[in-house]
Amino acid sequence: MTYYYDTMLAEYIKNPGQRGLGLDALADKKFNYEMISYSDISEKKKLSFEEVDLQKAAIYSGEDVYMTYKLYKEQQANPYITNSSVLDSMELPLLKVLSDMEQTGIKIDRDILKGIWLRLEQAISELQKEIHDIAGVEFNINSPKQVGEILFESLWLPSSKKTKTWYSVNAEVLDWLKSEYPIAEKIVTYRHYSKLQSTYIQWLLEVATDEDRIHTSYNQIITSTGRLSSNSPNLQNIPTGNDIAWEIRTAFIPDADEDYLMAFDYSQVEVRLLAIMSGDENLLDAFKQGKDIHQVTGEFIFKTKDISGKQRQFAKAVNFWVIYGISPFGLSKMIDVTQKDAKVYIDAFYENYPKVREFFDDVILWCKRNSFVETMFARRRYIPSINDANKMIQKWAEREAINMPIQWTNADIIKLAMIQVVKMLEDGNYKSTMLLQVHDELVFNIKADEKDELEVKIPYIMENILNNAPIELKVDGAIWKNWKETK
DNA sequence: TAGGATTGCAA
DNA sequence: TATTGCAATCCTA
Known part of the structure; x- marks a missing residue:
């Protein structure tokens, strides 16, 4: 068993929500020591690490190792860190689990995404024309400033809210206008389609690998609510809507034709x-x-x-x-x-x-x-205010x-579930893998011959994370050939 | 080119 | 006068 440790994770459990958990920031804060920055040794940041002068690279690396050790020692002298099981039994094991998930990635069907892209493109250009016709002038519908000018200073629609600098033209305002003014509804739809096209379809196609897989990155130490976050791409905010947005999820598919995607989510946790x-x-x-x-x-x-x-x-x-x-x-x-x-x-x-x-x-x-307040697992959050x-x-x-206590316990529970489910999969030599976490949902790639067992075992583990609780947690599951919405 | 402002997606 | 986070786009500095 390899021992591993992470000073950032330790610092996060000590005081979640604070910024500056990196080595440079902590060295400065705790030891008043200024680390050599990468730009100092890489001549205008242009050089990659193997091109850096060996002498400089050695000092730079040695400093990193030394500071990490010094920090480790400092943290190990803190009774909250050493007495808490949160780091050893939760965050550190989860680190490995997340790393594996990131490397595995999830498969997508490019053709489905391209198909949606084209249909959106068609709808967007039609809407654009209709909106410009009503306005009587061409303008950039993506610009809130220009939309405000057209609606409230050219067409003289009744204005309601203001932002800091201008008329507010968000969905709330447009929804209020749309029953009387068709242009408002068209702008809402235009924005909806643009959003799907640029933020999701476009972006997913760009970051997908040659093997048609998407590898998100999970950030374990960014939130002040105990949750994970996901970026590049963010797979935790894929739309769930019931129109064309819904179809985006059909592009997330199992590794192989005969496999399944299975999703389990905690209900009313x-x-x-x-x-x-x-x-x-x-x-x-x-x-x-x-x-x-x-x-x-x-x-x-x-x-x-x-x-x-x-x-x-x-x-x-x-x-x-x-x-x-x-x-x-x-x-x-x-x-x-x-x-x-x-x-x-x-x-x-x-x-x-x-x-x-x-x-x-x-x-x-x-x-x-x-x-401070605590979760069921004695994780603390300081709230001096x-x-x-x-x-x-x-x-x-x-x-x-x-x-x-509720929100963080919720986050803790799914973290523990992830660790235990992965352990079960490893111990049982299953070939199925955990792919995604979306706050209270876990998504798996399931091999056909493991389906019957795992559709029982996985939710069982998830529902029984809390020992001796007076009621069980409830998990809903669904099996698909793609990642469609449950609700 | 960087970054603030606005907007909108998820849980 | 829920929260958190990621990202696109516009547009000013």
């Missing part, structure tokens, strides 16, 4: 975690009895067993937003009801899940005393404190 962590009986009972949690909350809020589809939607939003400590104002904006109604919904939620309120109050109190003199800042910090 955060509400389930809220139930577990708060210990609220009503919430726990609903899950134990396998009830539809949005229905249950809806029945509480609207005081009837017979709630409408719309009421269920409201209840769903309340279940979701309460975890973020949302205010009546925020909720009213989000689901388009009056502030008064929003307050009634939120109050009803707390009234019927009383231990949730207690749990949140306890978290805030704990945070005020200790300046919880004691800020400014009430606004304090309230903000309180929402952060409420949300952190």
Whole structure:
């Protein structure tokens, strides 16, 4: 067993959310030592490393090694780092898992992407013509400034919002206009198609390898929420829409014709975690009895067993937003009801899940005393602004404190699941591989003869990450010949 | 050419 | 007056 370590990961678990976790920054911060920069030895950054003068390269490299060691020693003297299992049992094993996923990549079908590209191109040029006709002048539809000029100073449509510098012309504004002014709707559609074409189709085709595979990079230490991020390309924001956007996912295909793509995603993890962590009986009972949690909350809020589809939607939003400590104002904006109604919904939620309120109050109190909050796995996040003199800042910090234990535990759970699932695949000598992580979803390439076993084993591991929890986590799975949307 | 501003995609 | 992050495009400095 090879031992490996990462000073950046250690620094991240100590204080997530901070910038400057690189060797240069840490050497400067901790030892007041200025590292030799690469441009110093490479003459205007033009030289690749093998071209650098050997003497200089040796000193540069030696310094890197020495500083890494010095930093390692410094970190190992920190009891939080050495006592926490988060680094050893979570982040470091995950590092290897992510590295393997990056190298594996996922296969795409270029022809499908090219086909979508052409159809988008056609639609975009038609829309462009129609928009220019209505405007009576040619302009750049991609330029918010020019769109604002045309809509509000040439066609004199009623303007609503402003940005810092100009009329706002975002989707919210255009949606408001589109029932009366067809140009607004056409611009919305134009933008939608341009977005798909340039940000997704174009970009995916550019970064795909000669073997038609896409290799994203995961960043393990960037977020302040414990999540991973993905870039070059970002495979965590591939569209899920139900129009042509949906077809982009059909271009993600298995390694071989006879293989399958399988996706498993955690369902309502955060509400389930809220139930577990708060210990609220009503919430726990609903899950134990396998009830539809949005229905249950809806029945509480609207005081009837017979709630409408719309009421269920409201209840769903309340279940979701309460975890973020949302205010009546925020909720009213989000689901388009009056502030008064929003307050009634939120109050009803707390009234019927009383231990949730207690749990949140306890978290805030704990945070005020200790300046940090923790996940179920004792991962810490410092929130010193919880004691800020400014009430606004304090309230903000309180929402952060409420949300952190749940959101970060959620992130921790899927990290552990990834490690355990990969271990199972390795121990069982399976040929199937884990390809992607999209926050609460894992995507696999599954060999045909392993399908029956793995479609049981993988979700079983995911659902049983928490030992001794009063309720199970729930995982939905789906098997495809491509990566289509589940919802 | 760099970077701020605006916009929009996901969870 | 949820959050986080990645990326495209325009356009000014």
